[in-house]
Amino acid sequence: MKLTNLEPLYFDILKNKKTYDVFDYRHNNIEFSVLFDIQTQPDYTLLFIKKKSDLFLELKISSDFRLNTYLGNKLAILLKMLELSNGSNRFSTSEFFKEFNEKIPKTISQKSVSKKTLTKIYKCEEADNVFIKELRDWDQYPLLNKTVSVENREKTRLLYPDVHESIKDKNISVFYTDKPSKKNLQ
Structure with missing residues (x-):
């Protein structure tokens, strides 16, 4: 099934130089937060x-914005989320995703998920550390023989897409702290 309304959202995400959007969705008085992440490869992620x-x-x-509506084992999760028991109600994933579309x-969205929420959802290293402390260019420390980690890149991509875009091809790690700058709190 093609989720046609993801396409204009995708282009607006690109236009705003972001890699994801979070929006609210309600189905039969059940509320969801939905993350549409366009940076994941080769497919996008809908959470x-x-x-x-x-x-x-x-x-x-x-x-091309297609979703396989056959969910396999994931159907049980969706039914639980929708507070439906397996087989007690007639439920169609196609109809559900048609309504969602x-x-x-x-x-x-003008609002976004907090940085701490993102780090916990994606199980980022040091999930409470979401403020940039410093950048470290590992090429300046050749004797240490260190490189930026995949986990550090992903955390930076999620929290600071513009920073990620600037350093994604460089051997630079972002060091994080849980303490915001005092200037930012004023």
């Missing part, structure tokens, strides 16, 4: 998080 719960569902979206915003 449904049921609000006020620990339930989430991660789905892959092809680059109609409610996808065409532009990025």
Whole structure:
């Protein structure tokens, strides 16, 4: 099934030099936060998080915005999120995603998920450390023989997409702290 309304959202994400958007979605009084991440490869990621719960569902979206509505083992998670028991109600994933498609915003949301929430969802290293402390160019320390880690790159991509874009091809790590600058708090 093609989620046609993801396409204008995708282009608005690019226009705003972002790599994802988070928006709210409601189905039968059940509230979700939805993360649409266009940086993941080769497919995009659509992450449904049921609000006020620990339930989430991660789905892959092809680059032409198609979703396989056959969810396999993930169907049980979706049914649990929707508070439906398996077989007690007639439920169609196609109908669910058709309704969802109609409610996808065409532009990025003005609000966004907090940096701490993102680091916890993606299980980033040092999840509470979300403020940039410093950059370290490992090429300046040849005797240490260190390189930027994949985890550090991913955390930077999620938290600071513009910084990531500037350093993604360089051997630079971003060091994080849990303490914001005192100037930023004023």
